Amino acid sequence: MTQKTSNYITKLRNSKLRPTKQRIKICEALFDRSETFHFTIRDLYNLLTNNLVHKISLATVYNTVHAFKNSGYLKQINIDSNNNYFDTNTSHHHHFFDETNNELIDLKNEDIKKIELKKIIPGKKIKSVEVLVKIEPE
Amino acid sequence: MTQKTSNYITKLRNSKLRPTKQRIKICEALFDRSETFHFTIRDLYNLLTNNLVHKISLATVYNTVHAFKNSGYLKQINIDSNNNYFDTNTSHHHHFFDETNNELIDLKNEDIKKIELKKIIPGKKIKSVEVLVKIEPE
DNA sequence: ACCTAATTTATAATCATTCTAAACTGTAAG
């Protein structure tokens, strides 16, 4: 077994999932990359079923992606109600979004000046601060 | 005809919509308010059909809200894929979102220190910068 | 190799949203 595969098995076990053939294939599609990967469930499903002999059902893709999201191995990005994206970059960061081609680009936390709020909500604490920068051709 | 009603008719005409009974009712529900109103289409539909004798169809609510969004009289707020909100506050501002009760709170642009990006995308210009602050009980 | 609980899968169900086409209405011309 390769180092990569045993790494996937660890991720799966940490997500309370047994390492099955289908889930390993999903891990390969998601994590065997040099760049971060922004995708919709449909993107991932198409990628998996176009390239592989053994089909993986849509339900399994949904279940596995959501388990990884819940265990912190994937981040969900909220752009708008039409596009539900996930991100393999789980560090604290933000995004550019180009609506002309639905392209997402990471904006590293250090590439944005610290966000300072002058307003607080009594009885509430801040859970997260997300910035979305929409861009368009010049 | 009241001042308010003629204001609604102006909004409708500017949105390329004829002022019909249904659309005036929708305007009253949306714009006859002292505070900004955050709502989903379903919220608005329930509000309209619970309180009024004459029913308004869901399709008309969708059509009218989207026309107002396109003409700039409403702003769409992207929280997550489950909740598609609209906002009667069309000024440049941001939001707090409390997931425990799905409550949205405005964060005025002057209540946040100017956001400065150290990264640019060649060939692209910035269209909008949206900040979403998720909060939770302390 | 067996047992059992977890998993996969096709399919159905659900939910938000959009589409459709027939009935209705606002508007402007006569």
Added chain:
DNA sequence: CTTACAGTTTAGAATGATTATAAATTAGGT
């Protein structure tokens, strides 16, 4: 004031994403 017609409303159908179901299959321990 009436008419004509394009715009509007509406119920219901269609769509598309997501979730649920339940029967067949599989993983992991004994």
